[in-house]
Amino acid sequence: MQPKIVVYKALPQDILEDLRRHAQVVVLAPDPGQDREALTEALGDALVDADGAIGASVKIAPATIARATRLKAISTISVGVDNFDLADLTRRGIVLAHTPDVLTESTADTVFALVLSTARRVVELAEWVKAGRWKGSIGPEHYGVDVHGKTLGIVGLGRIGGALARRAALGFDMRVLYTNRHANEPAERAYGARRVELGELLAQSDFVCLQVPLTPQTRHMIGAAQLAAMKRSAILINASRGAIVDEAALIAALADGTIAGAGLDVFEHEPLAPESKLLTMHNVVALPHIGSATHETRYAMARCAARNLLDALAGRLTHNVANPEVLTR
Structure with a gap:
């Protein structure tokens, strides 16, 4: 059975199609004007039976993933990981992958x-x-x-x-x-x-x-x-x-x-x-937080994050892991 992945940030179409070749993909599309609290609640609901998630710019607190008992990996399209509680993810055995080099x-x-x-x-x-x-x-x-x-x-x-x-x-x-x-x-x-x-x-x-x-x-x-x-x-x-x-x-x-x-x-x-x-x-x-905001770099980040997630779900990710201690458990 293919793993279920929740996508919570827009991805280039070819990267999305690549994920769909390897997993059941659910795209969480925010409603126009939806506030962050509502988006976080919707994400929590979507993750209940998910194996993995990929996205950025949403704070994922322990409460957001409290019901996500199948969740094995989250791949953030960023180098920063301050939107996550690393200790909680590690305790749950969830890999957090990020994109530290491409940007x-x-x-x-x-x-x-x-x-x-x-x-x-x-x-x-x-x-x-x-x-x-x-x-x-x-x-x-x-x-x-x-x-x-x-x-x-x-x-x-x-x-x-x-x-x-x-x-x-x-x-x-x-x-x-x-x-x-x-x-x-x-x-x-x-x-x-x-x-x-x-x-x-x-x-x-x-x-x-x-x-x-x-x-x-x-x-x-x-x-x-x-x-x-x-x-x-x-x-x-x-x-x-x-x-x-x-x-x-x-x-x-x-x-x-x-x-x-x-x-x-x-x-x-x-x-x-x-x-x-x-x-x-x-x-x-x-500036409006444009540090890595070029067409080339944002594409490379999304591609890297997608590969990170698929590798993590397959148990073969050994780099780009923000909480590497989870790999030794």
Whole structure:
């Protein structure tokens, strides 16, 4: 008998058809305007007799899968796994697969785009031109700051952080500082990256880029004290998870000039509320969580996630597992 798979995010048609060749597939199609709570409830109902699930952008709490006694594997189309309770999944013997490699380069592109666009005020000045306000040569009030030759501080030098360090050091002759649980010796050799404590990184960096996963330990790791430790000319870049930054503290720091600006692809609550003060600030570039959002990368992520799920259900998945300890049970 073929396993039953619940698909809770739209997949490319060819990938969906490939899944259908190997499993009974149920596509959970949200109703227009359906809120997250209703979608989560519908997912819980669909998973009751499912063997596997594939999707993204939905929080799957223990209560969601409480009745899913057949569930063997979930494959998330993302690298981040903060939508899941890993300990609970492991206790239940459920494999959680993710896609950590295929989005590295496109996400690093997005991060560096935020560096450039905040430093050179690209979004702000593009809107200024579109508004018909360009009447002559620009003056110092519209100048940005250089990126080349500056110091880039990377909090979390993993795959994406390493790709960012390569762009910075080799492409823009930047000095790279980083904090990490462990030394990244390849990055130190190839890009001259230097491992320092967070305090030193904040004090010396012209651009501080956050590239850590969201965990209880990293939630609000950047708050008022950390922002105050940065240069007044510094720019904060966050394309990892919004809750790593205390958003209220960031708004205050941007408003009073504690730091010069911020480039943000993620927020504490998404989508960002239209009334957010961040949207009124000229020194903020705000993007709608587009880190990996290219046609090529999103397709590759979906393909990888589908393969992960089929391999997990067949008992042959040995990589891309967020809770590898479940494989040894």
